[in-house]
Amino acid sequence: MTYDLLIGQRLYSSWSLRGWLPFIVHDIPVRVQDTLIYGDAFYDDVAAFGGHRTVPVVKTPDGGLLTDSLSIAWHLAEAFPDRGLLPAGPAQRAKAMNMICEMHSGFMALRSACPMNLATAWDGFAPDAAVRADVARIEAVWGDALAASDGPFLFGDYGLADAYFAPVAIRIAGYGLSVSDVTQAYVQAQLSHPAILRWRTEGLDRDVELSQYDQPHTRIPFPMP
Ligand SMILES: N[C@@H](CCC(=O)N[C@@H](CS)C(=O)NCC(=O)O)C(=O)O
Known part of the structure; x- marks a missing residue:
C-alpha cells in the first residue's frame, strides 16, 4: 500500500x-x-x-x-479518515476546506512577490498594498482558527490546512513580513515542525540554488529555529 x-x-x-x-x-x-x-x-x-x-x-x-x-x-x-488530516466535526471540516481552497486559488500577490525560498532569507523587502492585503487576510483566517483551536496548529494537531499554509509561513519568515505575535507564534510552530525541518535539510543536501529565485534585496540566513 x-x-x-x-x-x-x-x-x-x-x-x-x-x-x-x-x-x-x-x-x-x-x-x-x-x-x-x-x-x-x-x-x-x-x-x-x-x-x-x-x-x-x-x-x-x-x-x-x-x-x-x-x-x-x-x-x-x-x-485515511482516521488520521486527522481534517478536523473532526462538519463545521470545523468546512472551515478547513475553505482555508485549503482559498490558499489553492488565492493570495496571488503574496505568491508572486515572495517566491518560496528555503535557501536564504531577504532583508529589505517592502510589501506593496496588495501583498499587505493578502497577509492581512491570512492573519485573519489563521487567527480565527487558532483562537478556536488554541493551537499550536490551525485545528490543534497538524493537518491539511497547515500543510497548505506551510509555504506561507516560510514566506513570512523569509521575507521578514510584519505580522502579529499570534501569527509569528504560528510561523514558528510551522518552522519547528519535524517534517518542515526534514524537508529543508533534504533540500539543502540535494538542491542547487536557482538564480530564477534571486531577489534585489540583501541575503540573510533563513531564520529556521
Ligand atoms: N495547482 C497545482 C499547481 C502546481 C504547480 O504550479 N507546481 C509548480 C512547481 S511549485 C510547477 O510544477 N511548475 C511548473 C510549470 O508550471 O511549468 C497544484 O496545486 O498542484
Missing part, C-alpha cells in the same frame, strides 16, 4: 511541499521521486510519471493518478 510521489526541488517548490507533507506527517507510506523544476527534463519527467506539466503528482497503490495538490489532499483525507 505504498504511494508514489513526484516532486520538485525542496528549497523552492511550494506545491511539492504541500503534496509531500500529508504523507510524512500522517505516516502514509510513500516513495518519493525527484525532478527539477526549470530543468531540461522537467516536462518529460512529469509526463513519464503520468502527470501534466506540474508537480506534485501522485500514483495511488491501486492505480489511481492525482495530478494536483488539491486532489492529493482530497484523496488522502478520504482514504
